[in-house]
Amino acid sequence: MKQQLLTILDNRAIAPQVYRMALKADEPVPAKPGQFLNLQIDGCYLRRPISVHDADGDCVTIIYKVVGRGTQMLAAMQPGQTLDALTGLGNGYDLTDSGDRPLLIGGGVGIPPLYLLAKQLRAEGKQVRVILGFNTASEVFCEDDFAALGCNVTVTTVDGSRGVKGFATAAMEAAPYSYVYTCGPEPMLRAVYRASKTGGQFSFEERMGCGFGVCLGCPCKTITGYKRICKDGPVLRKEEILWED
Amino acid sequence: MGRLSVNLCGIALENPLIPASGTFGHGYEFADYYDINCLGTFSFKGTTREPRFGNPTPRIAECTQGMINAVGLQNPGLEATVNEELPKLRAVFHKPVMANISGFSVEEYRTVAARLDREDGIGWLEINVSCPNVHGGGMSFGTSPEAAAEVTAAVKAVTTKPVIIKLSPNVTDIAAIAKACEAAGADGISLINTLLGMRIDLKTRKPVIANKMGGFSGPAIFPVALRMVYQVASAVKIPVIGMGGVSSAEDVIEMMLAGATAVGIGAANLIDPYICPKIIEDLPAVMDRYGIENLNDIIGGAHNG
Numbered sequence: 001m002k003q004q005l006l007t008i009l010d011n012r013a014i015a016p017q018v019y020r021m022a023l024k025a026d027e028p029v030p031a032k033p034g035q036f037l038n039l040q041i042d043g044c045y046l047r048r049p050i051s052v053h054d055a056d057g058d059c060v061t062i063i064y065k066v067v068g069r070g071t072q073m074l075a076a077m078q079p080g081q082t083l084d085a086l087t088g089l090g091n092g093y094d095l096t097d098s099g100d101r102p103l104l105i106g107g108g109v110g111i112p113p114l115y116l117l118a119k120q121l122r123a124e125g126k127q128v129r130v131i132l133g134f135n136t137a138s139e140v141f142c143e144d145d146f147a148a149l150g151c152n153v154t155v156t157t158v159d160g161s162r163g164v165k166g167f168a169t170a171a172m173e174a175a176p177y178s179y180v181y182t183c184g185p186e187p188m189l190r191a192v193y194r195a196s197k198t199g200g201q202f203s204f205e206e207r208m209g210c211g212f213g214v215c216l217g218c219p220c221k222t223i224t225g226y227k228r229i230c231k232d233g234p235v236l237r238k239e240e241i242l243w244e245d
Numbered sequence: 246m247g248r249l250s251v252n253l254c255g256i257a258l259e260n261p262l263i264p265a266s267g268t269f270g271h272g273y274e275f276a277d278y279y280d281i282n283c284l285g286t287f288s289f290k291g292t293t294r295e296p297r298f299g300n301p302t303p304r305i306a307e308c309t310q311g312m313i314n315a316v317g318l319q320n321p322g323l324e325a326t327v328n329e330e331l332p333k334l335r336a337v338f339h340k341p342v343m344a345n346i347s348g349f350s351v352e353e354y355r356t357v358a359a360r361l362d363r364e365d366g367i368g369w370l371e372i373n374v375s376c377p378n379v380h381g382g383g384m385s386f387g388t389s390p391e392a393a394a395e396v397t398a399a400v401k402a403v404t405t406k407p408v409i410i411k412l413s414p415n416v417t418d419i420a421a422i423a424k425a426c427e428a429a430g431a432d433g434i435s436l437i438n439t440l441l442g443m444r445i446d447l448k449t450r451k452p453v454i455a456n457k458m459g460g461f462s463g464p465a466i467f468p469v470a471l472r473m474v475y476q477v478a479s480a481v482k483i484p485v486i487g488m489g490g491v492s493s494a495e496d497v498i499e500m501m502l503a504g505a506t507a508v509g510i511g512a513a514n515l516i517d518p519y520i521c522p523k524i525i526e527d528l529p530a531v532m533d534r535y536g537i538e539n540l541n542d543i544i545g546g547a548h549n550g
Binding site for chain 2: 216
């Protein structure tokens with residue numbers, strides 16, 4: 001973890017209520033795929049944890065959805081303004097188990113962290129297939145970005161207005177895969193868990209206090225004991241997940 | 246002795262800053278970020294006899310200038326604390342540390358205190374009779390003078406270490422409870438624990454926190470904490486650790502003027518993990534600005550005249 005002052009380079013809507021923000025620090029930003037930033041927004045007491053979409057040296061990009069007061073204020077910020085950030089938080093995805101044909105499945109704002117993962121898997125020469133799940137055609141974002149990396153991209157929409165009709169899991173069996181990486185709403189994670197035929201890594205979300213493992217605000221029970229989503233997660237391996245009903 | 250040093254129940258502190266229990270883990274979590282030996286001491290995560298997972302999630306809600314938590318005393322339990330956490334703590338912190346103890350019965354407080362009394366490196370026992378997040382535990386002992394005195398006496402009987410009782414603000418007369426603890430042998434009082442609070446989500450029309458209510462902390466509670474520290478400091482002769490929303494060197498000085506010998510830093514650690522070293526660094530210049538040569542000169546200063 002580092003505390004860094006990030007300057008906003010760009011902040012614009014890429015889909016309804018979804019924004020892409022590019023940020024720059026004055027030194028390298030620690031950011032593995034699946035890790036997150038915890039941003040201090042003026043007027044909000046708690047920081048806002050937002051996953052890293054892309055990172056390169058001292059630059060980092062996030063994609064976030066406006067869901068409440070904090071993200072509304074974030075969306076109103078202008079290039080040149082700065083944000084106090086805790087960076088390099090969370091465990092992130094482990095690329096070593098991916099096999100040759102990893103399948104990445106993202107739902108809505110669970111999609112952004114898969115981009116840096118796909119980028120690094122492609123750099124390792126892996127054949128990466130990506131399923132991007134949305135509710136409807138107007139919400140689709142990032143499709144071209146994954147395609148530009150050389151990924152095989154499938155879009156699914158619940159209403160069938162674009163791509164394959166149904167949830168993201170509807171497209172899973174279209175081709176064989178060696179491993180699954182996923183991030184999205186919990187019902188989607190559960191569906192992927194049930195449908196997947198290989199090992200995998202699942203990124204979870206929870207309301208956090210600190211974001212770096214001390215307040216015990218975001219615990220979860222796993223097969224291997226109690227874990228903190230912010231510090232021991234947000235990525236859990238399929239074999240350690242314990243679903244609570 | 247530097248101009249920041251104070252004496253807490255016979256043990257010297259290099260400075261009055263004490264990260265509060267529940268916001269600082271067992272210390273080593275923060276040692277990754279800075280050398281925690283710059284602190285006066287810290288109070289580690291509240292320990293109960295048995296391991297506890299705590300409350301269901303969500304446990305956290307945001308408020309204006311503050312937050313609500315309902316962690317519910319999650320901790321690894323007495324044996325794991327002694328065998329696993331304390332060795333890791335001692336590896337990174339070389340001053341006397343404060344052990345924070347919670348319980349569901351007088352017997353549990355006594356058992357945990359007696360065991361931690363035998364541990365090297367523990368300077369003080371801080372007895373939490375004020376957790377608002379657990380039914381039938383903690384806070385019920387801190388809401389009547391008789392119950393608080395009973396826990397105090399039970400713990401005092403099994404330890405030679407200074408015993409500090411951590412009080413709840415969710416009472417009508419906190420000074421009366423502090424006096425009862427003092428009469429029962431307490432060596433110090435720390436206050437305040439969190440204020441019982443609540444938030445409701447307008448979309449779901451349900452409480453944000455799974456446990457419905459939780460402990461409200463952060464800068465918003467500072468004036469309430471300061472008032473109670475002032476009241477308790479007038480009522481007892483034993484030292485007081487003041488806490489509740491402290492986030493700056495100015496807040497530390499204000500707490501000490503109200504009567505605090507040492508000052509706890511809680512929620513602020515969660516927002517800025519480097520807040521304690523920053524405050525320690527800021528203190529001398531802020532003292533200069535207000536004509537304070539030595540912090541000992543201002544303890545309880547607001548009570549004069």
